Amino acid sequence: MTPEAVILTYVVVLMGAVTAIGVLHERRRRRFEPEPTEDHVFRCRKCSYVYTDDEDVELSRCPSCGTSNEVVEF
Numbered sequence: 001m002t003p004e005a006v007i008l009t010y011v012v013v014l015m016g017a018v019t020a021i022g023v024l025h026e027r028r029r030r031r032f033e034p035e036p037t038e039d040h041v042f043r044c045r046k047c048s049y050v051y052t053d054d055e056d057v058e059l060s061r062c063p064s065c066g067t068s069n070e071v072v073e074f
Helices: 003-032
Strands: 040-043 050-053 059-061 068-070
Touching: 040 068
Parallel strands: none
Antiparallel strands: 040 050, 059 068
16 A cells, blocks of 8 residues: 555544544434423513513513513513
């Protein structure tokens, strides 16, 4: 084998190994990561408490002080 072929083979094998490790790491991260929820985020106008509630709720009572609040839009 020529030195160029040896170097090319070495680089291709290393790049393949790095790619395989990256793919496996990403699959594992996604498997253990929590599922995103569709809950709405609310911030109380009175006490500034931030909380979530179901996606079908437009007005929600603050669990801290009981004030009704609207959905926070980002």
